[in-house]
Amino acid sequence: MLETRDLTVRFGGHVAVNAVSCAFAPGTLTAIVGPNGAGKTTYFNLISGQIKVSAGRVALNGQDLTPLGAAARAQAGLGRAFQLTNLFPQLSVRENVRLAVQARAGAGLNLWRIWSDRRDLLEKTDRVLEAVALADKRDALAASLPHGDQRKLEVGILMALEPQVFMFDEPTAGMSVDEVPVILNLIRQLKNDKTKTILLVEHKMDVVRELSDRIIVLHNGELVADGEPETVIASPVVQQAYLGISPEEKEAV
Ligand SMILES: Nc1ncnc2c1ncn2[C@@H]1O[C@H](COP(=O)(O)OP(=O)(O)OP(=O)(O)O)[C@@H](O)[C@H]1O
Numbered sequence: 001m002l003e004t005r006d007l008t009v010r011f012g013g014h015v016a017v018n019a020v021s022c023a024f025a026p027g028t029l030t031a032i033v034g035p036n037g038a039g040k041t042t043y044f045n046l047i048s049g050q051i052k053v054s055a056g057r058v059a060l061n062g063q064d065l066t067p068l069g070a071a072a073r074a075q076a077g078l079g080r081a082f083q084l085t086n087l088f089p090q091l092s093v094r095e096n097v098r099l100a101v102q103a104r105a106g107a108g109l110n111l112w113r114i115w116s117d118r119r120d121l122l123e124k125t126d127r128v129l130e131a132v133a134l135a136d137k138r139d140a141l142a143a144s145l146p147h148g149d150q151r152k153l154e155v156g157i158l159m160a161l162e163p164q165v166f167m168f169d170e171p172t173a174g175m176s177v178d179e180v181p182v183i184l185n186l187i188r189q190l191k192n193d194k195t196k197t198i199l200l201v202e203h204k205m206d207v208v209r210e211l212s213d214r215i216i217v218l219h220n221g222e223l224v225a226d227g228e229p230e231t232v233i234a235s236p237v238v239q240q241a242y243l244g245i246s247p248e249e250k251e252a253v
Helices: 040-048 070-076 093-104 119-131 147-161 180-192 205-211 229-234 236-241 247-252
Strands: 002-011 014-024 029-033 055-060 078-080 165-169 197-201 214-219 222-227
Touching: 002 040, 014 040, 014 055, 014 214, 014 222, 029 040, 029 205, 040 070, 040 078, 040 165, 040 197, 055 070, 070 078, 078 147, 093 119, 093 147, 119 147, 147 180, 165 180, 180 197, 180 205, 205 229, 214 229, 214 236, 222 229, 222 236, 229 236
Parallel strands: 029 197, 029 214, 078 165, 165 197
Antiparallel strands: 002 014, 002 055, 214 222
C-alpha cells in the first residue's frame, strides 16, 4: 500500500500541494486529474522524491520513504516514467532494456558482462521488447527512435525494473494517434496483473474513464474529490473545477 499523509509543499508563499492524504492499494489504477497548475505533477514529485516535502509523509508498505531521495525510493519499489530521461540514447533499444533487466536481477550495470550464462535474463529482455512492440527495432539506437517509440521503450525499461508502484505522468503526450493504443494496452496489461499499484496523471478524460478504477481530483493543491470514475466525473466539483462548466451551464448545453 502506498500512502501519503498530509503531504504538503510550499514554494515561497504558494502552497502547491496542500495536506493531501490518500492511500493507493495494489491492483488498482488511480487517475489523478485536475486543471493546469492544480498540483498533480508536484504531487508525483513529492511521492517519487524529486522534491522535498514541506510537511507530511510518504510511506510504502508501512516504510516511511519521506527521508529518502529519489534513487532510494526507486529501490524501495516506486517506478516512474520520466519523459525519456531514463533512456541511454547512445545504446540500442535492446541494451537499454537489458540493463534494466540486469539491474533488477542484481547483476549490476556492466554492459560488457558475458550474458550467455544468463539466458533467463536475455529471454526476459526479449519478452519486454515484445510487450512494448519494439522487438523489430531492438538494434536501433534509442536516440534514433521516433518519439512514440522512445516513450514505449521507457515503459519497457520501467516494466523490466518490476517496481511495485508505476507512476505515469501523461504517458501518451506527444504520441501519434496510432501509437496511443500501444501504451494504453501496456498500462492495461500492468493493471491486469492485479498486484501493481498504478498512478496515472492524465488530461484525456476518455483515457481516464477507460483505465481507472478510481479518480482523485486535485484543485489548488487540495484533494477535492475521490471515488469511482463515473461518480467523480459527474460530480459538480469536477464539472466546475476541471471541465470549467458550472452545473447551470451544463443544463443549458
Ligand atoms: N519548483 C517550483 N517552484 C515554484 N512553483 C512551482 C514549482 N513547481 C510547481 N510550481 C507551481 O505549483 C503549482 C502546481 O504545479 P504542477 O505542475 O504540479 O501542476 P499540474 O497539476 O501538474 O499542472 P499541469 O496539468 O499543467 O501539468 C503551479 O502553480 C506551479 O506553478
